[in-house]
Amino acid sequence: MALRIAAHEAEGRGFVIRVRRPREPKDFDTRCRSEGKRWLKANASRLDKQPRDFWSQFEPELRRAFKCRCGWLAMWIARGQVDHYLSKHHPDPTVRKQQRALAYEWRNLRYADGEVNNRKRNRDAEILDPHEVRDVWFQLNNALELEVTTACPKSKRAKAAFTIEHLGLDRGTAVMRLRQSFLARYEEEIANGMDADAALKVLERDAPLVAAYVRSSS
Numbered sequence: 001m002a003l004r005i006a007a008h009e010a011e012g013r014g015f016v017i018r019v020r021r022p023r024e025p026k027d028f029d030t031r032c033r034s035e036g037k038r039w040l041k042a043n044a045s046r047l048d049k050q051p052r053d054f055w056s057q058f059e060p061e062l063r064r065a066f067k068c069r070c071g072w073l074a075m076w077i078a079r080g081q082v083d084h085y086l087s088k089h090h091p092d093p094t095v096r097k098q099q100r101a102l103a104y105e106w107r108n109l110r111y112a113d114g115e116v117n118n119r120k121r122n123r124d125a126e127i128l129d130p131h132e133v134r135d136v137w138f139q140l141n142n143a144l145e146l147e148v149t150t151a152c153p154k155s156k157r158a159k160a161a162f163t164i165e166h167l168g169l170d171r172g173t174a175v176m177r178l179r180q181s182f183l184a185r186y187e188e189e190i191a192n193g194m195d196a197d198a199a200l201k202v203l204e205r206d207a208p209l210v211a212a213y214v215r216s217s218s
Contacts, residue, residue: 018134082110087124140179146175
């Protein structure tokens with residue numbers, strides 16, 4: 001994929017896509033980490049065995065922490081999944097053994113759309129972490145396609161480009177339809193008499209990159 005770097009649009013600065021690291025739920029240690037450690041100890045020699053799921057019960061807390069948005073799409077989704085940023089089933093046995101314990105660590109969990117999660121699979125650190133992305137590293141062009149901006153550090157641009165391509169964030173059918181639907185909803189709300197600033201705040205909450213596009217196009 002050719003790396004296209006777009007000039008950063010200052011108007012988008014107020015629209016937040018960065019996800020700050022959320023505080024660990026109070027009962028996570030008891031209900032997930034401790035249970036997971038017991039499972040890992042009992043199955044220490046079974047690297048081929050799928051770790052038992054003690055993490056999905058915390059999907060509601062993770063969803064709230066990510067403001068109901070997929071960490072990579074940066075848009076509201078009706079239903080998401082608990083993703084392990086560093087995979088629990090890495091193809092390299094040595095890496096898999098090291099990372100299995102992270103299946104039960106809050107710091108390794110991300111909120112993701114199901115299709116994005118399936119695409120990501122075990123590419124792990126090749127993919128930008130939503131927690132490391134800053135608000136102005138990406139923007140939408142006039143065709144609503146995602147681009148890396150000049151605000152993205154040069155050391156991160158190749159990784160950013162791979163993330164966009166591998167996860168289908170640039171112009172994939174599903175992601176384009178989602179962006180278009182949020183833009184259409186915003187325009188419909190304005191047409192129906194909703195205050196423009198109020199409509200933009202709703203768009204900023206649900207699809208901040210689309211909101212930045214609207215702001216820069218005004």
